[in-house]
Amino acid sequence: MKSISDFLKNHDIRPSYQRMRIFEYVQSKRNHPTIDMIYSSLIQEIPSLSKTTIYNTLRLFVSAGIVKPVTIEDHEIRYDADTVPHIHFKCIKCGKIEDIYLKNDWNDLASMVPEGYVVNEEHLYLRGLCPDCRDA
Amino acid sequence: MKSISDFLKNHDIRPSYQRMRIFEYVQSKRNHPTIDMIYSSLIQEIPSLSKTTIYNTLRLFVSAGIVKPVTIEDHEIRYDADTVPHIHFKCIKCGKIEDIYLKNDWNDLASMVPEGYVVNEEHLYLRGLCPDCRDA
């Protein structure tokens, strides 16, 4: 918990209890949770927690760059605290969204983009069957 | 307009006037429009048009596979009638979403995915500056 507090401070975010717990949840679960998933889980331990706080806090985290919004589809917004470049895989059967890491890099992408475009971010996501659902 | 009518019929969609106009809009503008963009434009020529019809029609088009939902971010859903594989580029300055086509294929992607995953769809979008905004 101390490390989370320091991490937030390093990003000019005051480490209130709610903020620490919310960040801890997103970072540790790695479930790409929705607002509701965070709320449903934390309300059990922080009975006073308000959903507005979750919205405010996530907005703060996103603008500070320590959490990324993941917009895969279904117009649900999900959140991800992993800052290492990775791609998302959504299983069309169980619905789970996982992080996967490609075997090789694909950093030759910049050379494949038409002239004149400046690329700041690359987002890749795949849809298909995860290993569990493939075998079932 | 005849070709649109035939196209819809080929996909088992009855070519009502509204459906033809909505499909024509999405296909010709190539603006990756939101529901509102479609409505605001067509209401000027079809005063009786209901937004519910836009929702219903787009849902029909998506389930028939002739239009793809584009979920880039901002939890806005946009629609795209281009069925040729391509990637999306969103300019962070002007906000426009464009289709771009990579110079080479990147079909070595499947070989880079971890074992056990079955990939059905690949979605790639890039964010950065479009040529116009880069020069401005």
Added chain:
DNA sequence: AGGCAATTGTGTAATCCTTACAATTTTTAT
């Protein structure tokens, strides 16, 4: 430590987007 100012959290109400539904209109087939 104590107290004050500033920030953060909470809950209700308002807003916006999307969908449900029933009635009307249009289309299709006989």
Added chain:
DNA sequence: ATAAAAATTGTAAGGATTACACAATTGCCT
């Protein structure tokens, strides 16, 4: 032309997100 089916429309309902005002907490200063 008529009846049945389907599509469209408008209103109302639902759900998610945000605005806002007040309460609680935190940080800073002495």
